[in-house]
Amino acid sequence: MAHNLQAVQRQLEKQVAATRFQQSKTIAIAKANAYGHSIEAAVRGFAAADGIGVIETEMLTRLRELDWHKELVLLEGFFEEADLEVLQATTATTAIHCQEQLDALQLLPEGANLKIMLKLNTGMNRLGFRPALLAQVLLQLERLKSQHKVAEVVMMMHFADADAPDRASVDHAWNEMRLVLRQFEVQLKQLGVVSLSVCNSAATLRYADELFLPNYQNIIRPGLCLYGASPMGNAEGQGALDFDLQPVMTLKAKIIAIQDVMANETVGYGSRFKATQKTRVAVVACGYADGYPRWAGALTPVVVNGKETHLVGRVSMDMMMINLNPVPDARVGDWVTLWGEGGPSIGRVTECAGVGSYETLCNLNQRVNKQII
Numbered sequence: 001m002a003h004n005l006q007a008v009q010r011q012l013e014k015q016v017a018a019t020r021f022q023q024s025k026t027i028a029i030a031k032a033n034a035y036g037h038s039i040e041a042a043v044r045g046f047a048a049a050d051g052i053g054v055i056e057t058e059m060l061t062r063l064r065e066l067d068w069h070k071e072l073v074l075l076e077g078f079f080e081e082a083d084l085e086v087l088q089a090t091t092a093t094t095a096i097h098c099q100e101q102l103d104a105l106q107l108l109p110e111g112a113n114l115k116i117m118l119k120l121n122t123g124m125n126r127l128g129f130r131p132a133l134l135a136q137v138l139l140q141l142e143r144l145k146s147q148h149k150v151a152e153v154v155m156m157m158h159f160a161d162a163d164a165p166d167r168a169s170v171d172h173a174w175n176e177m178r179l180v181l182r183q184f185e186v187q188l189k190q191l192g193v194v195s196l197s198v199c200n201s202a203a204t205l206r207y208a209d210e211l212f213l214p215n216y217q218n219i220i221r222p223g224l225c226l227y228g229a230s231p232m233g234n235a236e237g238q239g240a241l242d243f244d245l246q247p248v249m250t251l252k253a254k255i256i257a258i259q260d261v262m263a264n265e266t267v268g269y270g271s272r273f274k275a276t277q278k279t280r281v282a283v284v285a286c287g288y289a290d291g292y293p294r295w296a297g298a299l300t301p302v303v304v305n306g307k308e309t310h311l312v313g314r315v316s317m318d319m320m321m322i323n324l325n326p327v328p329d330a331r332v333g334d335w336v337t338l339w340g341e342g343g344p345s346i347g348r349v350t351e352c353a354g355v356g357s358y359e360t361l362c363n364l365n366q367r368v369n370k371q372i373i
């Protein structure tokens with residue numbers, strides 16, 4: 001994690017002017033228990049980041065208990081009034097994306113001085129205020145600020161398609177944002193807005209040169225890339241290795257049985273694999289109940305004793321089968337690396353399964369033994 005944080009910052013340094021790079025801030029995104037890697041690991045791994053961003057209010061308290069003293073950001077904002085107390089107690093920054101949240105801010109005591117990220121809807125239509133509402137919103141914030149209920153305000157947006165090959169959607173969203181910054185320049189200045197938070201992993205790695213505005217402090221919010229996976233998956237020139245990202249999670253399981261399958265015999269549920277020749281097949285103790293993608297295709301790679309081979313047949317709940325012909329020395333008890341260090345990248349595996357690295361990393365089941373090194 002620490003390496004990847006550095007790698008992302010090096011990518012940034014290559015793209016943007018030195019002064020803009022030095023002034024920028026990095027909020028490492030660690031929602032969903034650090035994308036399945038554990039929040040404890042994130043606290044250590046992201047020690048050099050300026051802040052940590054999460055979705056879960058209770059995680060703010062947990063992070064303070066874990067001695068995270070730097071910034072905290074609640075990315076979706078708060079859901080209930082009671083959360084306002086947690087925000088104050090943890091001195092966290094909260095996203096504000098709807099009128100209901102703005103109304104709730106009125107309940108804060110004067111002097112609460114909450115830090116907020118004002119989220120603009122620039123076309124994703126998930127969270128955020130439409131630009132047309134901004135005049136009203138800024139007036140309300142002005143009032144909250146004069147009452148010292150709100151302190152710092154950061155402008156924030158989120159891309160729907162920063163990972164897509166076609167950049168039209170990014171251009172459209174970014175134009176919306178720039179238009180707003182121009183249109184409300186005076187009001188934003190009056191509110192004391194000096195920071196802008198725009199880039200997720202994909203936008204940081206691909207477009208930071210254009211998305212870093214000179215007259216703002218730019219705050220990046222990388223998530224997936226810090227866990228060693230590229231949001232562009234395995235795309236040519238844009239895979240994890242192309243950005244010098246190293247896998248953080250390694251998933252391994254043991255061979256628990258070996259079958260000598262004759263030509264024309266089949267393997268597993270649905271008899272999806274039919275041997276064309278005599279095939280040594282290993283049964284590996286990991287299945288979709290562990291979080292391995294259920295629909296991983298027959299050519300999904302795995303590594304046994306340093307040699308790459310692939311799945312045969314369907315992944316079942318607790319097991320999967322692999323072809324051992326390329327690894328004649330493999331025995332029951334040997335480890336199979338399903339992804340990560342010494343194995344295939346999560347990007348390759350998920351590509352073969354037609355799923356994303358995001359959900360695959362988050363989906364590991366509780367029963368999987370986790371070792372944090």
Ligand SMILES: *Cc1c(COP(=O)(O)O)cnc(C)c1O
Nearest residue numbers: 029075200201202221222223224
């Ligand atoms: C999850 C999240 C991110 C990080 O996205 P990645 O694609 O993993 O880099 C950034 N910003 C917000 C608001 C998020 O919810």
